[in-house]
Structure formats: structure tokens, C-alpha cells
Amino acid sequence: MYGDYSYLHLGEDLDFSQHLVAIFRVKASVDLKIAAEAIAAESSVGTWTHLSTMTPAKFNFLSAKVIAIDKKSGLIKIAYPVDLWEPDNLAQLLSGIAGNVFGLKELDSLWIEDIIFPEKYVRYYEGPAFGVNGIRDYLKIYDRPILGTIIKPKLGLTAKEHAQAAYEAWLNGVDLVKDDENLTSQPFNNFYDRVSYVLELKKQAEAKTGEKKIYAANITAQPDEMLRRAQQVMEHGGGCVMLDILTTGLSMLEYLRKQDYNLIIHGHRAMHAALTRGHDFGMNMSIIAKLARLAGVDELHIGTVVGKMEGSRQEVMQANKELMKPWYGLKRVMHVASGGLHPGLVEKMVSIIGKNVIINMGGGIHGHPGGTAAGAKAARQAIDLVSRGQSLKEVLKTGKYPQLNKAIDKWGMA
Amino acid sequence: MYGDYSYLHLGEDLDFSQHLVAIFRVKASVDLKIAAEAIAAESSVGTWTHLSTMTPAKFNFLSAKVIAIDKKSGLIKIAYPVDLWEPDNLAQLLSGIAGNVFGLKELDSLWIEDIIFPEKYVRYYEGPAFGVNGIRDYLKIYDRPILGTIIKPKLGLTAKEHAQAAYEAWLNGVDLVKDDENLTSQPFNNFYDRVSYVLELKKQAEAKTGEKKIYAANITAQPDEMLRRAQQVMEHGGGCVMLDILTTGLSMLEYLRKQDYNLIIHGHRAMHAALTRGHDFGMNMSIIAKLARLAGVDELHIGTVVGKMEGSRQEVMQANKELMKPWYGLKRVMHVASGGLHPGLVEKMVSIIGKNVIINMGGGIHGHPGGTAAGAKAARQAIDLVSRGQSLKEVLKTGKYPQLNKAIDKWGMA
Numbered sequence: 001m002y003g004d005y006s007y008l009h010l011g012e013d014l015d016f017s018q019h020l021v022a023i024f025r026v027k028a029s030v031d032l033k034i035a036a037e038a039i040a041a042e043s044s045v046g047t048w049t050h051l052s053t054m055t056p057a058k059f060n061f062l063s064a065k066v067i068a069i070d071k072k073s074g075l076i077k078i079a080y081p082v083d084l085w086e087p088d089n090l091a092q093l094l095s096g097i098a099g100n101v102f103g104l105k106e107l108d109s110l111w112i113e114d115i116i117f118p119e120k121y122v123r124y125y126e127g128p129a130f131g132v133n134g135i136r137d138y139l140k141i142y143d144r145p146i147l148g149t150i151i152k153p154k155l156g157l158t159a160k161e162h163a164q165a166a167y168e169a170w171l172n173g174v175d176l177v178k179d180d181e182n183l184t185s186q187p188f189n190n191f192y193d194r195v196s197y198v199l200e201l202k203k204q205a206e207a208k209t210g211e212k213k214i215y216a217a218n219i220t221a222q223p224d225e226m227l228r229r230a231q232q233v234m235e236h237g238g239g240c241v242m243l244d245i246l247t248t249g250l251s252m253l254e255y256l257r258k259q260d261y262n263l264i265i266h267g268h269r270a271m272h273a274a275l276t277r278g279h280d281f282g283m284n285m286s287i288i289a290k291l292a293r294l295a296g297v298d299e300l301h302i303g304t305v306v307g308k309m310e311g312s313r314q315e316v317m318q319a320n321k322e323l324m325k326p327w328y329g330l331k332r333v334m335h336v337a338s339g340g341l342h343p344g345l346v347e348k349m350v351s352i353i354g355k356n357v358i359i360n361m362g363g364g365i366h367g368h369p370g371g372t373a374a375g376a377k378a379a380r381q382a383i384d385l386v387s388r389g390q391s392l393k394e395v396l397k398t399g400k401y402p403q404l405n406k407a408i409d410k411w412g413m414a
Numbered sequence: 415m416y417g418d419y420s421y422l423h424l425g426e427d428l429d430f431s432q433h434l435v436a437i438f439r440v441k442a443s444v445d446l447k448i449a450a451e452a453i454a455a456e457s458s459v460g461t462w463t464h465l466s467t468m469t470p471a472k473f474n475f476l477s478a479k480v481i482a483i484d485k486k487s488g489l490i491k492i493a494y495p496v497d498l499w500e501p502d503n504l505a506q507l508l509s510g511i512a513g514n515v516f517g518l519k520e521l522d523s524l525w526i527e528d529i530i531f532p533e534k535y536v537r538y539y540e541g542p543a544f545g546v547n548g549i550r551d552y553l554k555i556y557d558r559p560i561l562g563t564i565i566k567p568k569l570g571l572t573a574k575e576h577a578q579a580a581y582e583a584w585l586n587g588v589d590l591v592k593d594d595e596n597l598t599s600q601p602f603n604n605f606y607d608r609v610s611y612v613l614e615l616k617k618q619a620e621a622k623t624g625e626k627k628i629y630a631a632n633i634t635a636q637p638d639e640m641l642r643r644a645q646q647v648m649e650h651g652g653g654c655v656m657l658d659i660l661t662t663g664l665s666m667l668e669y670l671r672k673q674d675y676n677l678i679i680h681g682h683r684a685m686h687a688a689l690t691r692g693h694d695f696g697m698n699m700s701i702i703a704k705l706a707r708l709a710g711v712d713e714l715h716i717g718t719v720v721g722k723m724e725g726s727r728q729e730v731m732q733a734n735k736e737l738m739k740p741w742y743g744l745k746r747v748m749h750v751a752s753g754g755l756h757p758g759l760v761e762k763m764v765s766i767i768g769k770n771v772i773i774n775m776g777g778g779i780h781g782h783p784g785g786t787a788a789g790a791k792a793a794r795q796a797i798d799l800v801s802r803g804q805s806l807k808e809v810l811k812t813g814k815y816p817q818l819n820k821a822i823d824k825w826g827m828a
Contacts, residue, residue, distance in 0.1 A: 044568070046566065046569070046776075053566060053567060054570065062570045062602070083600065083601060083602065084569060084596070086598045086599055086635075089598055089636070091661040091662035092596060095595045095596045095634065095658045095661045095684040096595075099596065099658070100684055100687075102688045151467075153460060153467060154459050155459050155498060156472035156476045157472070161467070165467055181510075181514065182458075182498070182506060182510035184500050185500055186498065186500050187497060188476070220505050221503055221665070222502065222503070223665065224637075244508075244509045247504075247508035247512070248663050248664075249662050250662075251635070251662045251666055252663060258636070271513050271516065273516030274512065277694070278695045279694055280694075281692045
């Protein structure tokens with residue numbers, strides 16, 4: 001009982017086709033039942049005291065229901081009537097399930113472990129326009145991971161130098177070039193100049209190599225300017241844009257997807273670890289992956305399993321599962337692995353993740369002793385060889401791939 | 415030295431008119447100098463290995479500089495050239511300073527304590543259109559806190575019932591009525607209906623009371639729909655809109671402000687505690703307050719000092735300071751206090767925060783034993799009496815304000 005009504009429905013039968021279920025891990029200074037009711041109240045109808053405006057009918061129609069409490073693990077499950085949630089409005093979903101609840105005084109910690117969506121809610125969203133298969137069809141690459149690179153230094157190159165670095169990477173085996181997450185449009189590297197230079201050289205690289213290439217141009221900006229930048233990409237024949245989906249917000253991703261621009265949407269997750277890495281208040285990365293899939297991302301950074309960024313193997317693979325699982329007809333999202341990667345990590349990564357992954361190397365390509373071209377060659381060699389099932393250790397002994405040998409001499413092998 | 419270059423500039427003189435300074439509190443598995451360099455690199459030019467594309471000139475122009483390290487407290491200060499940051503793009507700022515850095519493996523914890531902006535950066539933004547004085551002029555209330563209420567239950571009322579509850583609150587002394595953060599436009603309470611009903615009754619309440627009233631309509635939605643909802647508010651003569659600024663993203667707040675709609679923007683901070691409450695990865699609420707002020711919020715939820723939500727007195731007052739301090743000509747933002755408030759908390763709150771505050775009571779009005787009207791009267795009585803310097807304890811003894819007595823009998827007094 002919390003206020004006039006009880007939110008406890010432990011052990012009751014519910015129609016799960018009409019409810020979202022959120023799983024919270026809770027530590028509280030009060031009894032777990034009281035904490036669970038407080039969370040259910042705050043994230044739905046929100047009464048903590050007697051209200052003259054509340055009626056049993058309204059309460060039963062829209063209140064969240066605590067359906068399970070496990071005192072040992074601190075896990076509680078709360079079911080939300082699907083009618084609480086506005087279609088096409090993930091901000092509203094977060095404001096409810098992941099909003100004020102984090103601030104409840106009674107709680108010492110609150111972690112959202114998972115949100116399980118019924119088909120009705122999932123079908124509010126169109127999901128990815130391309131997804132794994134669309135990206136593979138676009139590139140005509142079916143049998144290996146995609147090789148990506150981030151232009152480095154993150155910031156400092158002019159638009160022309162940026163294009164030149166991209167060109168060199170593409171010529172030497174890279175499939176996808178992306179901007180860094182903090183490069184948008186600054187005086188030293190204007191977005192509109194950059195896109196026109198890079199996409200011009202993309203055409204040349206495609207002609208020279210006979211391979212299709214992708215440029216993920218970072219269009220993170222206010223909504224009107226974001227669309228203008230996407231249009232610049234289309235006008236110059238580009239097929240992909242990138243968005244910092246958390247710092248700009250999921251509403252922006254939904255809005256971009258809705259334009260139906262026929263552009264692959266590359267999702268960067270900068271700032272995620274402020275939400276997903278702590279120990280007391282936050283949520284699992286797999287939830288962000290799920291929401292981004294609903295909102296229509298085609299490829300998403302979810303971690304490397306190996307590399308310079310945190311993220312346990314279990315956490316990364318849980319997010320990978322959310323991108324890849326059958327989900328009421330929504331397309332699968334391509335896993336992007338990025339952060340401290342180099343050729344010596346490819347074999348291990350593919351053994352864990354499989355081939356449906358974009359392996360992004362920044363410093364691991366541009367930092368090669370022979371420069372960007374040699375670095376790109378080494379990275380592509382690693383991917384091609386591993387995809388053909390060859391052991392890199394054995395290959396290195398042959399000396400047939402000198403760039404790869406040099407990369408592994410510098411950075412080692414996992 | 416991190417890669418080829420050193421980011422350490424300890425004790426050097428810097429031109430602070432050309433740099434942002436971020437203060438991080440760090441725990442790391444490596445030496446604090448190395449951790450500081452890793453953070454500086456990742457949040458600026460980002461080289462961790464030798465790059466053929468990097469030159470000393472580029473590095474010096476754009477790299478972040480570690481200017482102070484205190485091993486005892488774990489505090490480090492990093493200065494960023496202002497040219498790193500795109501004007502009118504707070505998402506880009508977050509992607510840099512508060513982006514990948516949270517994910518660096520070497521760090522056991524990373525907390526952003528503060529960001530200090532030079533005048534040059536602050537002047538990229540127009541800040542609030544109304545601010546404290548504009549809101550006071552709009553309401554013609556100069557000598558007391560503003561009394562707000564959230565319609566309760568959070569969800570469940572129809573649009574007409576919602577309007578009726580607002581009307582009753584306004585008639586009985588409430589100045590501002592706001593929607594709840596998870597009420598946007600759902601089938602049981604459509605936004606467009608709600609706004610037309612509520613604003614019609616607002617006019618009637620203003621005529622009857624001779625007081626100006628505010629309705630903060632929650633327009634949180636995708637960008638185009640957000641603007642449509644704002645336009646609905648304008649067309650029906652409303653003067654204020656509300657936005658869930660974190661779940662929808664600061665880019666949306668910037669975009670709304672830029673429209674120059676002549677609407678007061680009420681900022682709700684749902685989800686903030688996932689960023690601000692933990693102990694290992696996150697940032698202070700005062701930073702969110704600062705960013706929202708830049709982006710143009712007029713009134714912002716920053717905590718109650720007392721009430722049902724966490725937030726120490728120090729934390730709330732630090733955010734209050736950021737809303738109120740002189741800041742290169744930007745208007746001051748009105749403090750919104752909300753969450754578990756009731757008349758018995760007014761005196762203590764005003765003694766701490768002062769009169770420049772919107773005191774929002776939801777359950778603390780609608781939950782009054784005499785219903786919404788009696789609750790609104792009690793709340794307004796508390797505010798009026800406290801603002802005239804009277805002690806509520808003494809007033810209660812007189813029995814002159816029976817609604818107030820009943821409220822305090824039910825909820826007590828701080």
C-alpha cells in the first residue's frame with residue numbers, strides 16, 4: 001500500500017502483450033516492497049498520498065504493477081500498461097521508466113537491468129532502414145567483417161587533409177571512414193567543405209578499387225541543422241551519416257530516421273558510460289542498444305570485447321544480442337567495435353563476435369609505422385585472413401604480409 | 415607523454431579567455447598523470463599512438479592541456495582551446511568533455527565537478543528569453559515565491575478533467591500549473607485537446623482572480639512535433655511550454671529557444687540522477703544547470719533541499735548559484751523546487767533558497783484532506799505568510815487559516 005492504493009501484484013497473471021516489463025536492481029533504506037511501490041508509483045500514475053482526483057478505475061487502468069520481488073538479489077519486476085506510452089516518443093518512455101525514479105530518496109541504488117517490450121510497442125517503430133543486410137548489400141561484402149577507420153587526429157586536420165586521409169584509407173582496403181564524435185563543424189574543418197571534399201575522393205577511391213565505400217559524416221547538431229547536413233551528404237552522393245545519439249538525444253535519432261533519406265545511420269554512443277558504467281544509478285548498455293534499434297539506427301557502437309574502452313565481454317555480447325535477435329520483424333543492427341583496436345586484436349574479436357561487425361581502427365591504422373596506407377593494408381589483411389579461417393600466428397611466420405607483421409610487432413597480438 | 419606528445423602543462427600561464435576549463439575527480443589504476451593525459455587526449459585531439467597525420471603545430475593548436483593535478487583529492491584540471499567547440503552545439507561539447515572519457519579503461523571513476531566557460535563561449539548562446547525577471551513581469555509577482563502545482567495523478571485524467579483540476583488550483587491561489595514529465599500526448603489525454611481545454615479555463619481563472627496564470631504544457635516529442643505543440647500553445651494564448659530537457663536532449667532545448675516563440679521554457683530534468691547521483695561516473699547537477707541556462711531554459715528543476723527527492727542542500731544550492739550568478743549578461747534562471755513538497759516545508763525552504771523559486775506541490779496540494787481547492791489555498795497561505803516574514807508556527811495557533819492547519823496536521827512541518 002502506497003498512498004491509497006497497492007501497486008503489488010505479486011504472482012498475478014498478467015497479459016504480457018499489453019505490458020512493458022522493466023527489471024530493476026534496487027538497494028534501499030526501506031523495505032524492498034515499499035521501494036518497489038515507490039518506483040512503480042513515480043514511473044506511472046505517481047500518487048504517494050491520498051488524492052481526491054484519483055479513482056480506482058483510473059488507477060487500475062494506468063498504474064504500474066510490481067509483479068516480482070527477489071529480496072536476495074534486489075531484483076524487482078514492474079509491468080507498465082502499454083497505453084502509458086506515447087508511440088514514437090522515446091523521450092517520454094525514458095522520462096517515465098528512467099526519469100524521476102533515479103532521484104527517489106529511499107533508494108541507495110537503482111539499476112535498470114532490462115526493459116522487455118511487447119510486440120505492440122515495438123511495432124510503433126520502424127527500426128533500421130538498412131540494418132545488417134542492407135549495409136552488406138550496399139557494400140557488397142558478405143563474407144567478412146567491415147573494416148572502418150576514424151580519421152585521426154580526432155581534431156586538427158583541415159577539411160582537405162581529412163579527405164586526403166580518408167582517400168588513402170579507402171585505397172588501401174578500408175571500407176568505411178567515419179568522423180570522430182567531437183568533430184562536427186568547426187572553423188578549422190567546416191562540415192560542408194569536408195563532405196564535399198571527402199565524397200569527391202570517395203568516388204575516386206571507388207573507381208580505383210572497384211569496391212563500394214562508406215563515409216559516416218557526423219551530422220550531430222540542432223535538428224534543422226542536422227537535416228541540412230544530411231541533405232548535404234545526399235546531394236554529394238554520400239550514403240551514410242553519423243549521429244552522437246546520446247549527447248544529442250534519442251528524439252533526434254527518431255526524427256532523422258523518420259525523414260526516410262535512404263541514408264545508413266551510424267550511431268555513436270559518446271557519454272554512454274556515464275549511464276552504463278557506474279555501480280549505483282544507471283542502466284545496462286543493452287537497453288540503450290534496444291532503444292537505438294527501435295529508433296532506427298543501422299550500426300551502433302557497443303564495445304570491443306578487447307581494446308582501450310571498458311565493457312566486459314558479457315556486457316558487450318548482451319548488447320550484441322539485442323542488436324541481432326529476431327524482434328517482431330525489425331531489422332538487425334550492425335555491431336560497431338571501436339576504441340584502441342589494431343590488427344593484432346582482429347582474430348580474437350572475430351572468434352567472439354563473429355563476422356557481423358564493423359571493426360573500427362583509428363590509431364591502429366594511422367599509427368602504423370608505415371603510415372595510413374600501410375596501416376590500412378595491415379588491417380584489411382588481418383580481416384581477410386581471419387575471415388578465411390587462417391591463423392594469424394601462422395601467417396606472420398610466412399612474411400608474406402609485411403605491413404601486418406609490422407603492425408603486430410608494434411602493438412602485439414591478443 | 416602520451417603517444418608522441420605531452421598534454422602536461424602544469425603550472426603554465428594560460429590565456430583563460432581562450433580556454434574552457436573542466437575539473438574532473440579521478441580514481442585510476444594508473445598514475446594520475448597518465449590518467450589525466452588519457453582524458454585530455456580522448457576529449458580533444460585523441461592520439462594514443464604515433465600518428466603520421468599529426469604535427470606539432472596542429473597539436474599545440476587544438477590539444478587539451480592538463481593544467482593541474484592534485485594527487486590527494488584526485489582532482490585534475492584540463493583546459494580546452496575554445497576553438498575546439500562548435501557554437502550552438504551543446505551535444506558536441508558533451509561528446510568531447512563528457513563523451514568517451516567515461517569509458518576509458520584506466521579509470522576506476524571519473525566525475526566532472528565543474529566546467530568553467532570563458533566569455534567567448536558563453537556569448538555563443540543567448541540564454542533565457544525571460545529568466546527570473548521576465549517570469550516575474552509576466553506574472554506581476556515581485557515579492558514572494560511562485561506557487562506551482564503538477565496535476566495529479568501524473569497520468570489518468572482525461573484532458574477535460576486535467577483542465578478542471580488546473581482551473582480549481584488557479585482559482586484558489588496557484589500561479590503555475592504544469593504537466594507531469596511522463597504526460598505528453600497519450601490516447602487517454604491528447605495534447606491538443608488538453609491545451610485547448612486548459613488554456614480556455616486559464617483565461618477564465620485569470621478573469622475571476624485578477625491574477626495572471628501560467629500553464630507549462632509538456633511538449634516533449636520529436637523536433638517537428640515539439641514545435642507543433644508549442645504552436646498550439648501560442649495559438650491558444652498560452653505563454654509557457656515545458657520540456658524534459660535530458661531525456662529528449664539539450665539539442666532540442668537549443669532548437670526550441672532559437673524559435674523565439676516568446677514562450678517561457680520550463681525545464682524538467684527527469685533522468686538527471688542517473689548522471690548526477692552515482693559515486694563513480696557522472697557529473698554534478700550544477701553543470702546540467704549551467705548548460706540548460708546557456709541553451710535558454712527560463713525555469714529549471716534543480717531540487718528542493720527538503721522533500722521526497724535526493725539532493726543535498728549543498729548540491730541544490732550549487733546549482734542555484736549557477737542559475738543566479740552574473741554570467742556575461744545572460745539572464746538568471748528561476749529555480750523550480752518539486753518533489754514531495756507540502757505547505758509545512760515552505761518556511762524552511764524559503765529560509766534557505768530565498769524568494770526566487772517556483773515551489774511546486776503535486777500531492778501536497780491535491781492530497782489535502784479538503785481536496786485540490788483547500789490544498790491550493792493552504793499552499794498559497796503558507797507562501798504569502800512566510801513571504802511577509804510571519805512564523806507559521808505562530809500563525810497556526812491563531813486558527814485563522816483552517817486549510818493551512820489541516821495541511822500541517824496531515825504532513826507535519828520541517
